[in-house]
Amino acid sequence: MRLLNVQTLQLELFADPVQVPYAILSHTWGDSEISFQDISQLTDNLPLRETAAFAKIQNACNMTISHGLEYIWIDTCCIDKSSSAELSEAINSMFQWYKSAIVCFVFLFDLPAVGEGEDESIALHRNFEHCRWWERGWTLQELIAPANVLFFDVAWTLRGSKLELGQQIREITGIDILILDEPDLLYTVPTAKRMSWAANRKTTRVEDIAYCLLGIFDVNMPMIYGEGQKAFVRLQEEILKRTTDLSIFAWQARQEVAEKVPKYRGLLATSPDEFSICRNIIANEDQFRFDDEIILSNKGVKITTGLSYVGQGRFSMDLDCYLVDLEGRQTRAAIYLVKVFHSYVRKSPSLLCNFESSRSTKQPAAPIFLHTTVDQGRLASLVSDEEGHRIQFLFPLETSQFCFDDIRAVPSAYWDENERFFSTFNLGSLVGFVRFTVISRQPPQPGRFMSDDTVERTNLILAFQADDHEGAHAWKMTLYAETGLASSYKPPEFIDPFTGIDKYGPLGDAFSLATLSPAVNCENHELRILHRDSRRNFVVSATCDVNSASPRLLRVKIHTRREGNLGPGPSPARQMAPQWQGVGPIRGLSQQRNYQVHGEATTPMMPDEPVRGLGQQQNYEVHDMATSAPPEPQDRDDYYQPYQ
Numbered sequence: 199m200r201l202l203n204v205q206t207l208q209l210e211l212f213a214d215p216v217q218v219p220y221a222i223l224s225h226t227w228g229d230s231e232i233s234f235q236d237i238s239q240l241t242d243n244l245p246l247r248e249t250a251a252f253a254k255i256q257n258a259c260n261m262t263i264s265h266g267l268e269y270i271w272i273d274t275c276c277i278d279k280s281s282s283a284e285l286s287e288a289i290n291s292m293f294q295w296y297k298s299a300i301v302c303f304v305f306l307f308d309l310p311a312v313g314e315g316e317d318e319s320i321a322l323h324r325n326f327e328h329c330r331w332w333e334r335g336w337t338l339q340e341l342i343a344p345a346n347v348l349f350f351d352v353a354w355t356l357r358g359s360k361l362e363l364g365q366q367i368r369e370i371t372g373i374d375i376l377i378l379d380e381p382d383l384l385y386t387v388p389t390a391k392r393m394s395w396a397a398n399r400k401t402t403r404v405e406d407i408a409y410c411l412l413g414i415f416d417v418n419m420p421m422i423y424g425e426g427q428k429a430f431v432r433l434q435e436e437i438l439k440r441t442t443d444l445s446i447f448a449w450q451a452r453q454e455v456a457e458k459v460p461k462y463r464g465l466l467a468t469s470p471d472e473f474s475i476c477r478n479i480i481a482n483e484d485q486f487r488f489d490d491e492i493i494l495s496n497k498g499v500k501i502t503t504g505l506s507y508v509g510q511g512r513f514s515m516d517l518d519c520y521l522v523d524l525e526g527r528q529t530r531a532a533i534y535l536v537k538v539f540h541s542y543v544r545k546s547p548s549l550l551c552n553f554e555s556s557r558s559t560k561q562p563a564a565p566i567f568l569h570t571t572v573d574q575g576r577l578a579s580l581v582s583d584e585e586g587h588r589i590q591f592l593f594p595l596e597t598s599q600f601c602f603d604d605i606r607a608v609p610s611a612y613w614d615e616n617e618r619f620f621s622t623f624n625l626g627s628l629v630g631f632v633r634f635t636v637i638s639r640q641p642p643q644p645g646r647f648m649s650d651d652t653v654e655r656t657n658l659i660l661a662f663q664a665d666d667h668e669g670a671h672a673w674k675m676t677l678y679a680e681t682g683l684a685s686s687y688k689p690p691e692f693i694d695p696f697t698g699i700d701k702y703g704p705l706g707d708a709f710s711l712a713t714l715s716p717a718v719n720c721e722n723h724e725l726r727i728l729h730r731d732s733r734r735n736f737v738v739s740a741t742c743d744v745n746s747a748s749p750r751l752l753r754v755k756i757h758t759r760r761e762g763n764l765g766p767g768p769s770p771a772r773q774m775a776p777q778w779q780g781v782g783p784i785r786g787l788s789q790q791r792n793y794q795v796h797g798e799a800t801t802p803m804m805p806d807e808p809v810r811g812l813g814q815q816q817n818y819e820v821h822d823m824a825t826s827a828p829p830e831p832q833d834r835d836d837y838y839q840p841y842q
Contacts, residue, residue, distance in 0.1 A: 199295065200276045201269035204259035207240055209276065210269070214291065215298065220269040221262040222299035224340035224347075225254065226307070226330050227402075231274040254305060257354045261303055271295060273336075286421045293339045293413020297381065302344035306331055311353040322357055327370045335401040335410040342373065342381050343413060371395055372477040384414065388519055389437060390445035394477045396470035405429040407469060416440070427468050431571055434466045438492050438499065445481065445519040448531045449473050451547040462536070463547035464571035465499055475550075478522040479531070488518040497567045498541050504563040506553070507616040511536050512545055516553045530554045539621060540611055541567040543577065561615075587623040589664060591632055592753045600736070600756050603655075604635045606699055609706035622664060629711045631661040633695055636727070636738060636756065656680075656727050659695050660740050660754065661714040673742055673750070676716035677725045689713070 199216050200209045212218065232251045239246070246252055255272060262270045277288045288295075296302060306329045312318045326349075331337050341347060347360035360367065364375040373395055377383060384392070392414055401407045408429035409421060417436040422429065437446060449472035451459055467473065481487070493500040505513040513535045520528040532553035535542040593602045607613040608630050612620045622628050636656045657680035665672035680696045688694070693701050693710040702710070716722075728735040736756055743751040 199271070199291070201271055202237070202255075202259070202276060204262045204268060204270055207237070207255075207259070209234075209237060215294075218269060219267055219300045220271055221258075221265060221267050222296055222302050222340075222344065223258045223270060223272045223305065224296075224302055224331075224337060225305040226334055226337070227274065228307075234275055234278045234280075237275040254307075258303055258305070261350075261354065265301055267300060271299070282421070289409050289421060290412060290418045293343050296340055296343035296413075297345075299344050301346045301348060302340065304331065304337075304340070304347060304349045305354070306349060306357075307352050309349075309351040309357065311351050311355055318357075322363075323366065326357075326363070326366060332370055333398070333400055335396060335399040335407050338371075338396055338399060339410065339413045341367070341371070342377065342384065345381065385416070388445040388476075388479050388481045389415070389441060389443045390448045390473050390476035390519070391479050393446075393449075393467075393470050393473035394475070394479075397474035398471060408433040411470070430469055431466050435494055435570065438494060442489050442492060443481065443519075444488055444501075444517040445476070445479055445531070447515075447533055448476055448479060448517050448519060448521075448550060449547075450475055450550060459548050461545070462572060462577050463544045465544060465568040466570045475521070480520050480522060480528070482518045482520065482530075488516075494570075495567070498569045500565055500567050502563055502565045504561050505535065505566070506532075506560045508534075508551075511614075511617060513537070513542070514551055514553055515542075521550070535568070537614060538569075538577070539623060541569050543569050543572055587621060587625075587666075589620040589622060589628070589662070589750045589752060591618045592751060593618070593634070594754070594756055599639055601637050602634050602754075603637055605632065606634075607632045608695070608699065608702045608711070609704060610702075611704035622666060625666070627663065627665045629663045629715050630706060631659045631695055631711070631714055633657070633659045633699060634754070636736075638727075638736060656738075657696050658725065658738060659683075659714070660752075661695075661711075661716060662752075663715045664750070674716045674718075674721055675740060675742060675752070676720070676722045677738065677740055678714070678722075679725055679727070 199212050199214045201212060201216070201218070201220050202208070203210055228251065230249065230251050232246070232249075232255055236243070236246060240252075251274075255275065258270055258272065262268075273288075273292075278284050308329050309325055310321070312321050341360070344360075349357045349359070349363065351357055357363075360378055364378050367373065367378060368375050372391075374387075377387060393411075396407070396411055396414075399407070401410060403423060404426050405421070405423055411433060412418060415433070415437050417433070417440060419432055419436050425432075434446060447465055449467040451463060451472060488503065490502045503515060505515055508514050514532040515535050517531045517533065519531050521531050522528050530553040532551045533547075534545040534549065534551060536545045593605070594600070596602075605615075605618065607615070607620070609628075612622070612625075612628065612630070614621070620628060620630060634657075636658060638654050638656065640652045659678050659680075660675060661678065662673070662675040678695075683694070683696065689709075691709055692713050693699075693707050695702075695710070695714065701707070723741065724737055724739040726735060726737050739755050739757065741753050741755070743753075
């Protein structure tokens with residue numbers, strides 16, 4: 199650190215941290231300032247001593263002497279800006295240098311001196327807030343960091359200290375008087391509120407609006423002039439490495455020109471101006487506040503949080519902070535997100551929503567990835583393309599007889615659980631399944647004493663394999679019932695989709711999905727299921743429209759059919775026993791072999807035997823140890839199709 203000797207006007211080099219007491223100058227730069235090179239030529243350059251820039255330095259030195267100090271630091275002449283290493287060190291150290299100063303002199307060249315007979319306080323109140331010093335980015339840390347800040351007008355007349363003028367300063371900047379008095383409490387202020395202090399401030403270089411805030415957030419990073427707005431993105435990324443404060447995402451895109459407000463944005467702001475609404479933001483301080491890790495990765499920001507689905511593909515993400523209006527009413531801040539492939543982007547970035555009122559379907563906390571920045575043109579194209587590469591599942595609406603419940607899917611990385619579709623964008627093929635439960639209700643049977651409604655849950659999966667190579671749409675699917683699958687032979691490494699679905703990773707398990715994948719000519723699009731103690735059974739069927747352009751529509755339907763006089767029906771333990779019990783497949787994606795189990799020996803089935811596997815399952819009713827298929831429906835009008 200170089201300090202200017204106020205007696206000799208020579209620069210002296212000191213090891214950092216500096217042990218000698220010194221003053222520091224805060225000011226706004228004019229068209230011509232005394233540089234590092236100029237200060238060493240003062241004795242030989244008499245015209246330089248006649249400039250207004252030199253007069254500013256001379257007055258600052260005189261003020262330093264009057265405070266009993268020998269040294270002062272001035273940014274214009276104490277940094278060799280021709281050295282990028284020295285400039286970077288100075289910018290990263292500047293907050294600490296101002297904080298360590300004994301006194302900071304603020305020179306306001308555009309604050310007029312008090313006129314004769316003019317009331318000083320009235321004049322100050324009228325002109326103080328209009329000074330250019332309040333509009334500059336660098337002066338924010340120069341106001342906050344030093345404990346002792348003195349304000350001088352154009353005539354170098356003292357007009358007051360930071361503490362004396364605290365109320366006016368708070369009204370101008372939004373900075374609490376407590377922070378002006380105790381800068382060490384800066385870390386207690388929400389990130390978004392600190393950002394709001396820099397809103398509408400300007401710097402000569404675009405990158406400096408980020409660099410001037412390093413000390414405010416106690417971060418360090420290299421200077422890369424020429425990177426433009428990326429500097430502010432880098433600043434936010436550095437902040438995220440040191441905080442769990444989600445208010446950093448509580449910005450709003452400017453709407454000065456409505457047509458220019460993008461539909462989608464990344465998670466990070468482009469400038470402090472977008473935090474201008476956050477002056478009155480406060481943190482959530484209850485026991486459930488967010489305190490998990492935030493990780494920066496090549497897929498964006500990774501956060502473990504619970505999103506709330508609000509409809510139309512949108513989610514709201516709680517920011518764990520409150521916006522306070524002028525009447526003291528608090529609004530829980532949240533932002534809208536949409537999922538694009540495996541990550542989320544911000545939707546409607548010019549809006550913040552009320553998390554309490556926007557909650558619809560709250561999901562359990564889970565890790566999610568959020569893009570920090572997005573390319574608008576590419577993102578719009580990707581969103582459009584993604585919407586055209588979907589496998590959309592359609593289930594019937596709930597009726598008095600049936601409803602669907604506990605719908606889960608594998609691989610979960612490609613599944614949208616709210617809109618119920620798989621995204622196949624950039625995938626040549628996708629193998630997976632959807633697990634669901636059919637809840638069937640039957641009213642009391644006439645003539646039965648004390649008969650009650652009966653409710654049964656039947657667990658099913660619909661497994662599929664989709665191939666979209668070179669524009670060709672190949673599709674296979676089959677239905678399985680839990681009872682049938684439970685009675686089948688399964689290799690030890692197979693993960694049961696009913697009892698072990700949580701063991702499947704985000705991308706699924708390759709062996710288990712290949713095992714479930716239907717073989718050629720072994721698809722089963724319909725399962726017959728009998729409701730206990732009833733003369734009515736029902737059929738679950740699946741159909742797929744593979745000819746539509748996109749997305750691929752897959753409909754799951756329920757039909758009811760009236761059977762003949764079947765008697766009281768089988769016991770729960772004996773219903774749905776598969777005809778092929780004991781026969782199970784070992785399948786691969788491209789080939790399959792079926793084995794039949796006989797005691798301890800496992801032998802391949804003969805070629806002339808029917809090839810059975812999980813995909814050929816049918817459910818039959820059992821009568822006195824005899825197995826027979828249920829009769830065909832007697833009346834086609836008796837079908838119930840709630841979903842057309």
